[in-house]
Structure formats: C-alpha cells, structure tokens
Amino acid sequence: MTEHDDAPPDPVPSRRGPSRRLVALVAAGAVALAAAGVTSWALWPDAVDDPYPDVPEGVYHAADVRAFDDLAVMTASSALVVKGTAVEIRPGAEVVYDDGSEAAVTDREVVVDVDKVVYDRYGIGAPETVVVVEGYWENGIGYTREGMPWTEVGQSGYFYLTAPPPDVLATETYAYIHEAGRVLIGSGSAVSIPGHWQEEGPWTAVDHVNGGAPAFETAIQSAADAAAAGEAVPELISVCVPSDPAVEDSAPLCWEE
Amino acid sequence: MTTSTQSKANRALRSRPMRILLATASAALVLLAGAAPVQASHGGDANSGPPDNTTHYLERFNLTRAASGATTHGLGQLDRSVMDATYADGPETDVLIYDAYYGRTGSWQGIAGRTNCQEDEWWWDGDCDVYRLRYNLSYAASYGIDSWRSLACHELGHTAGLGHRSAPSDTDNNSCMRNKIDSSRPRFDAHDISAINATF
Numbered sequence A: 001m002t003e004h005d006d007a008p009p010d011p012v013p014s015r016r017g018p019s020r021r022l023v024a025l026v027a028a029g030a031v032a033l034a035a036a037g038v039t040s041w042a043l044w045p046d047a048v049d050d051p052y053p054d055v056p057e058g059v060y061h062a063a064d065v066r067a068f069d070d071l072a073v074m075t076a077s078s079a080l081v082v083k084g085t086a087v088e089i090r091p092g093a094e095v096v097y098d099d100g101s102e103a104a105v106t107d108r109e110v111v112v113d114v115d116k117v118v119y120d121r122y123g124i125g126a127p128e129t130v131v132v133v134e135g136y137w138e139n140g141i142g143y144t145r146e147g148m149p150w151t152e153v154g155q156s157g158y159f160y161l162t163a164p165p166p167d168v169l170a171t172e173t174y175a176y177i178h179e180a181g182r183v184l185i186g187s188g189s190a191v192s193i194p195g196h197w198q199e200e201g202p203w204t205a206v207d208h209v210n211g212g213a214p215a216f217e218t219a220i221q222s223a224a225d226a227a228a229a230g231e232a233v234p235e236l237i238s239v240c241v242p243s244d245p246a247v248e249d250s251a252p253l254c255w256e257e
Numbered sequence B: 001m002t003t004s005t006q007s008k009a010n011r012a013l014r015s016r017p018m019r020i021l022l023a024t025a026s027a028a029l030v031l032l033a034g035a036a037p038v039q040a041s042h043g044g045d046a047n048s049g050p051p052d053n054t055t056h057y058l059e060r061f062n063l064t065r066a067a068s069g070a071t072t073h074g075l076g077q078l079d080r081s082v083m084d085a086t087y088a089d090g091p092e093t094d095v096l097i098y099d100a101y102y103g104r105t106g107s108w109q110g111i112a113g114r115t116n117c118q119e120d121e122w123w124w125d126g127d128c129d130v131y132r133l134r135y136n137l138s139y140a141a142s143y144g145i146d147s148w149r150s151l152a153c154h155e156l157g158h159t160a161g162l163g164h165r166s167a168p169s170d171t172d173n174n175s176c177m178r179n180k181i182d183s184s185r186p187r188f189d190a191h192d193i194s195a196i197n198a199t200f
C-alpha cells in the first residue's frame, strides 16, 4: 500500500480572482477595523510569537541538479543511507542572504535516531543520530518543499543523505541527496516518498502497488549491496565558487564532486 | 501587484500580528456583507499558487550576466502565453529575482533554483501577489547558455502557476518544467502554455 504525497503534476485549475474594487474595499475596511481594534491584539499572543512554528504555511519550489533513474546510483552517490526515526525537530543555523533581499533564513533540522546504517560511502561509521536539514523558517513562517511534507517526530523510514566532501567526515548535519531520497514508512506499511516517484526516478522499479514496505526494504538493501560492491558509480555534479570571492560575476571556478 | 494597498511601503502591515488582525477583521467584514467567507484562517504566505493577474513585472537584483540573460529568455517564454511580462522596478513588482552562491548544504543541497510566494492574497483566495525567485550560482555558474535558459524558464514558470512535469507527462521531452534542469529543454511546450492560459 502506498501513498502519493505530491501535488498534482499539472497546473492549477482555472479560477478568477475577485474584483479589484471588492478587494480594495475589504482591505481598506480591514485596515480601519484593525486600527480601531488594538484591544484585540492580546487575543493571539501565541500565534504571533513563535518564530519556528510546527506547521509549514509556506511552500517553495526547488529545481534539482541531479536526477536518478537507478536506486543503486542514488545510493552510491549518497554519503550515508540510514534507517531511523525522527526524534526531535529544532531550528538550526540562521543565514542572512547576501543577495539584495536581506532575507534571514533558519534551517529546520530533523534529528534522526539511527537504527541501522544501510550504506556508508566515506567510512563515516555508525552515528547514533544524524541531523537532516528539511525546510526552513523565515520571518515566523515555515517553508516546506513542494510535494515534500515536513517529517514529524515519531516518523520512521530511510534517509538518503549527503554533505559536501571533505566536510562530510566532520559533520553530523546532512541534506537529502534528492527529493526522492526520503522514504517514510507508516502504519500498515504505507510508504510515502516525495515527488513523482511512482512515475519517474529510482523507485519506479519497485512494485509499490502489491509489494508495500517489504518490497521497498528489499530494493533498498539490494541497491546498497550493489553500491558497496562498486557495481554502481556515484553521479558527479559540477559545483562552483567565484574566482574573486568579492565579485559575484567574476569567472567561476568549478569542479566535479 | 494589483492594488495600491500592497505597495512595498505598506509591507509593514504584513507582519504576522497585523496579518492575523487583518484576516480576522476582513473575515468579519465579509460575513457582515453576506458574502462567502474568505480563507482567513490561512494566515500566511502559504501558496506558491497562480499569479493574481496576467500583468507580470519582473525586477532583477544585481544579477550576474548569465542570470540576467537567462531571465530575459524566461520572460520571453512567459510572453508566449497570456502573461504580459516586462521588466519594471518598484512597488508594483510581481517577481523579485536574485542570484548568489547560496552554497551546497542544507536546503540548497543539489538545488539550482528556488521559487516561493513572498506575498499571497491571503485575504481572498491565496493567489500569489509577489514571488521570489533565486538562482543558486554554486551550481548554475557551471551552466552553459541553454541550461541557464532552462533554469530561468523553469523558475519563471512557477511564477505563472505551473507545477512540475514528470517524464510520462512530457513524452516529447521538451518542457522546461521537468524537475531536473536540462539544456535540451529550455522552453515551455504547448501543454505548459495552455496550462498558463487556462489559469485566467
């Protein structure tokens, strides 16, 4: 049994907006009421104060650099593949974007208690926990990747993780190698994977209709075995830094990793 | 941007406490008027849904030459549809466009570009008023011109309300709205154009 947690692939149904006059009237009326309604302010203190809400209100679209058609290749490209359970959600590092927006963005970190290391590309070992960055908060609003609902505490599954070399040996903080790199297994062995995983990508070879979670776990293990045996080659991607760190438009220095 | 109440100067009104107050107040107003209730409980910049109208003003924030050129290509792709996309700065902007070396860790790991709704019409139907689009030079700086064009077409496609296309739904393999950026797909296909047009 499976669940498909992605939004419909195709664009939105047709709909018409309200008349501009009505919108303007409602907005103007709201401003007037709000200005007069200062005493109502105290009615919503909790909603106002939490900079890291538990539920995402925002969605962001993200375009992947990688694409995987083969589970063994996605495995081999990952730094670490673990089976585990989310035990804590917490704010991580805050970064202010130096791009003209001055946006201050805080990573949302999922602490995963590791049950089993399925694949270990770099000889990292067997960590008790790993930290996975999944979404972010900005200005009191949580953002989730489109088609990838936030993992909640208590959810279990498989996590295909990466971090840039060589730091990967010195960090406990990882990111998903791809949107298809999170396999949550729920009650009744329901499997949930982000994106169009039933139509394209590394999971299409798994019998998700009849096989349920056991079919996925078998596929995960045999792909890990193939990667460990060197039968699958990691997919490399180009990454760059500016040749003059102070000049964004200076010639890029790029390499593959 | 559609109404004068939504200029940048008024964005202070979009703080969370003010939004909650406004949402409640506007809901009360609409109920008094006997109209259908608004989605007042929404309360945030949640949707990266369709744009609020076809007029689409794009503003570039100090982009690299490659990003700027690709954006012009993407603008031209939007103009193949009913969208009327032009460059314009200021309070009427619909799409704020940035680039930077955002890095290759955390939420930027393996991500060449990202788009979200910065300000949606939360008091009405969640259509998006202002989008924010970012190119990640940590990957895109290695791109040739067609990969750049594919990326810009893709991200600007999100600002026209398009979602991702999967391989089986793009059998001609020629839509820039596929999840992976590819130099062989720098344009919208006819399906993408129809989908944008059907939104309005």
Ligand SMILES: [Zn+2]
Residues within 6 Å of the ligand: A061, A062, A063, B154, B158, B164, B179
């Ligand atoms: Zn996208």
